[in-house]
Amino acid sequence: MESKRSEDSDDIKIEKVIIKRQITLLHGVAIIVGIIIGSGIFVSPVGILKEVKSVGFSLVMWVLCGIYNTLCAICYAELGTTIPESGGEYIYIKRAFGDIPAFICLWINFLLICPVGIAASALIFSLYILKPVFPDCDIPEEGLALIAACIFCLLIAVNCHDVKWAAKVQVVITASKLIALAIIIIIGMYYIIGKGETENFQNAFEGSDYRAGAIAISFYSGFWAYSGWSYLNFLVGELVEPNKNLPRAIMISMTLVIVTYLIANVAYLGVLSPGEMLQSPAVAVTFGDYSMGIMAWVMPVLIAISVCGTMNGCALSMSRLFFVGAQNKQFPTFMSMIDMKRMTPSPSLLVILLLTMLYVSSKDIFFLIEMEGFGFASVLTMVFAGQVYLRYKEPSIPRPIRVHIALPISLFLISLGIVILTFYQKPKESFMALGLVAIGLFLYFIGTWKQKPKEITDKINSFNILIQKLLIVIPPDNADEVDWE
Numbered sequence: 001m002e003s004k005r006s007e008d009s010d011d012i013k014i015e016k017v018i019i020k021r022q023i024t025l026l027h028g029v030a031i032i033v034g035i036i037i038g039s040g041i042f043v044s045p046v047g048i049l050k051e052v053k054s055v056g057f058s059l060v061m062w063v064l065c066g067i068y069n070t071l072c073a074i075c076y077a078e079l080g081t082t083i084p085e086s087g088g089e090y091i092y093i094k095r096a097f098g099d100i101p102a103f104i105c106l107w108i109n110f111l112l113i114c115p116v117g118i119a120a121s122a123l124i125f126s127l128y129i130l131k132p133v134f135p136d137c138d139i140p141e142e143g144l145a146l147i148a149a150c151i152f153c154l155l156i157a158v159n160c161h162d163v164k165w166a167a168k169v170q171v172v173i174t175a176s177k178l179i180a181l182a183i184i185i186i187i188g189m190y191y192i193i194g195k196g197e198t199e200n201f202q203n204a205f206e207g208s209d210y211r212a213g214a215i216a217i218s219f220y221s222g223f224w225a226y227s228g229w230s231y232l233n234f235l236v237g238e239l240v241e242p243n244k245n246l247p248r249a250i251m252i253s254m255t256l257v258i259v260t261y262l263i264a265n266v267a268y269l270g271v272l273s274p275g276e277m278l279q280s281p282a283v284a285v286t287f288g289d290y291s292m293g294i295m296a297w298v299m300p301v302l303i304a305i306s307v308c309g310t311m312n313g314c315a316l317s318m319s320r321l322f323f324v325g326a327q328n329k330q331f332p333t334f335m336s337m338i339d340m341k342r343m344t345p346s347p348s349l350l351v352i353l354l355l356t357m358l359y360v361s362s363k364d365i366f367f368l369i370e371m372e373g374f375g376f377a378s379v380l381t382m383v384f385a386g387q388v389y390l391r392y393k394e395p396s397i398p399r400p401i402r403v404h405i406a407l408p409i410s411l412f413l414i415s416l417g418i419v420i421l422t423f424y425q426k427p428k429e430s431f432m433a434l435g436l437v438a439i440g441l442f443l444y445f446i447g448t449w450k451q452k453p454k455e456i457t458d459k460i461n462s463f464n465i466l467i468q469k470l471l472i473v474i475p476p477d478n479a480d481e482v483d484w485e
Contacts, residue, residue, distance in 0.1 A: 065222030188267020
């Protein structure tokens, strides 16, 4: 973001605050890969194998889940180039259905998807950093939460300082996690090709569970492992040549992730038996213990670094979503302000930090992650319904990328099925998430109440001024031209 200033005596007047596009194709690929390849491939392969009960079918499910998420990303590419504004799915739903559905999307991201996912990643980071220190006993909960809080505070500080720093950190973290995966793949291929350890692949489909429920739940696990491909759309307003670079970044990153996930799963099975995998809470750590000897400690460290990418990418992307929501007067005004010196959305980032700290202190983070899955599936259902509706509502709008209408219709039906299945399989989590959405709607109607008493309006204005003074932030002149720097 740039600010133009003019001096008049001793006064400095800020004339205009505008936005620059400076996220390149390389940074875009790094952001997507950095978010997707987090804890999923290092922890989650057990989830799919446990449900489908065979090596062969588990590999098929990894490919199918990857293809599904790639198709979702292609639909997002159409939306991102048709409506090239930062804010992602929030903007698409608002364009299609109006303010209230858009707020529901914003609220779900604000309360569930963003902070819960970051908190889980922070705790996983802490777990793997501390595990070598406590190899034969449980890690103290206080230490786990403290390390998790410290690492996310560090990443928020980086994002508040400079978006270029944040993007550079993402490139470094992505490189680190690919190194970790390379180690797994090289060792696994050595066991398979060099030592002939192929017994785990014999009768690969024996005992497969082809029931719809088992497939759906395993698909749900894979869906979580691939999550993150949508976050670049939140930054499309800052992407250099988005019409070309957005679809390129999506296709390059998703192809890289699918191939990497498939080969990594094969490599795991070259060292570990299906039974050993099912008994492991963190399959990559067990893999290292079995195959890396005294260097086994390297794997937890590399996994922890990779999880940093998920946290950093989420903070980088979601802070822009909340910034845009505040610009549309659906969130508090102070969240639409930017740092006067560094030109970063520090108020939004600090709100994310506070929410994440609340979830880090939770003792049942996986229960919250299940609610996050319900929320994300709900958002996808609204997005694809909106994409279909926009074809009829605004048929003449320029679409640099145009997918066949059958694709978003199919994805809408699949996403709706996931939501319905979640109510059936996880009713407690689903109805709790539904209750949180209802609370959000109540707050929305209070916040948009135009005839507020003067006392309330004055207190809100005083609070916004206080935040401006504390953080040295200002509202941009044109949010659509904000250039994060």
